[in-house]
Amino acid sequence: MEVHDLSGGGDVLARIERVARRALRRYGLSPDAGVTLINVSENATFLVTDGDARTVLRVHRLGYHSPEAIASELDWLSALRDEAGVRTPAVLPALDGSRFVTVEDPGSASRSCVMFEYVPGAEPAEHRLVEHFEPLGAITARMHLHARRWLRPAAFTRFHWDADAAFGPAPRWGRWQDGAGVDREAHAVLSRLEGALRDRLERFGKGPERYGLIHADLRLANLLVDGTAATTVIDFDDCGLGWYLYDLGAAVSFIEHHPAVPQMIDSWVRGYRSVLGLPGDDENEIWTFIMFRRLLLVAWIGSHSAVDVARELGAGYTRGSCELAERYLSGSL
Template sequence: MEVHDLSGGAGVLARVEEAARRALRRYDLSPHAAVTLISVSENATFAVEDSGSRTILRVHRLGYHTLDAIVSELDWLEALRAEAGIRTPAVIPARDGSRVVTVEDPGAERRACVMFEFLPGGEPAEDRLAEHFEPLGALTARMHRHAREWARPSAFTRFHWDCDAAFGPIARWGRWQDGAGVDKEAHAVLTRLEAALRDRLGRFGKGRERYGLIHADLRLANLLVDGQAGTSVIDFDDCGLGWYLYDFGAAVSFIEHHPQVPQMIDSWLRGYRTVLDLPKDDEDEIWTFVMFRRLLLVAWIGSHTGVEFARELGAGYTRGACELAERYLSGSL
């Protein structure tokens, strides 16, 4: 696993902000444009204010994606917008027409940067989650239908979200065994969970109707609900090849214990089936993908200790994962 360089503290973030300011010089912006850090997760995201207009600049972490992979992400994001009617943020090209610009980061490699339009809306309200999951199911199915039909560019390249990427020797987000609070007892439970997931997903298979190009991070924070415009999908940074049902597992990221999850599942399925068929055998594995994502997130928290949200979740998230794992393994989910 690559070291998450953006977890390196205030000094690194100061350099990343300087890289962001250098990137802005490549765009048609005034020299007085204001740059404000919004968040740090896999990448650093900045709001850019210039003469009353607002855009979003993403500064990439080092070592996570190649330039070809970033271009491939943008190709799909733009195709969804143009061909499937999915509201995604438009990519704003630099002055020379480049969609991806690279700039010097003092003391590091060159960083890739992408500018997006600012889209209105906010995260779905927690007291109306089940209600939001029906349109989310339909939206997800439209994305899956496009992914199946889309002729990818010849240079298209994105990584996989399969068992090897999750639990293999070079796991993408690190080893769950190194997660916060993984003591002897938790290790035993989660080892059983990993074995069960590998077995069930091995039998589920990677047939064309089950495995393909997915967003892979359709959690609530990446949905913008606007009363007039509808729902927008942002942050395609993790999009790649995986099981289509993984997109539901990602949708309940960090809220897997919510008492409305069964209703969310029913609502999501109802919406999904207005666009695409979903066989009963696939529906029966929904909790498999919830637990697959949950175990990945235990690893993510352990490998992102410099990210405030990961620190806040900490060992409590691992304890919750063990509780859910016991229920899953006993067949009570």
């Protein structure tokens, strides 16, 4: 299933909801439970209400992750919760004890579904971003520290977020050249950006102190803040092997132009260093990873044109990317 197929038609969404309802039986929930779509991105996520109980069901898109990769995601999610003090939603087992189930989708292949506990909260408010980025930096450092020390299960498998995944012959989110509004002028600017990023990333290298298991999508929408409670990190669906600083690049996804970003970065670095060292040479490459993520998002918008956020940002995001690219290439970022 392509993401735009899932979000771009009522018939497809209705079918996905039927998959969700079939999954409820596997968890011992009432067939009359409320099933409300929360969002659609790579997958479809539903709020399930059964009497006073609330849970969250994720219905996977087709062809993105193997069963082994889904199991690996859930392994790390649970290990972070149990061993690293990172607040993540608990995975709720099915009646047979399975951490995820496979449900028939008539007219298509079967889909994997995962049930999570419901965690209250909302993404950080815009007027408090600088404040929230310091604890986010500390949370991210705890995740990275755990990733460095964790003995992964023998069958662990997740994909990489490296230059080949972004710019290789089969880029994971498509080609940035096919992004919305990539005309001749934008192509020229972004081609120079790609070349510069390739060079900087190759020099930066993939040493174990710089490259390892990361969340890879720590944007605001995947953080839940609830009063004075610790921030909850959700949606590990893109977790994989990548540069640790990519998690900071992902944290400013879609808001890279915000005037408070320099202050947000300073707060994040301060929080990160409260847990784990960050050498000055690494800090100097932060904007490399912000621009690397940004160019990936240009590709994502082009290949996910039916997803609401991609449709809303469209060609304007590409124009903004060119403006930031010129500043990055000139050394003014």
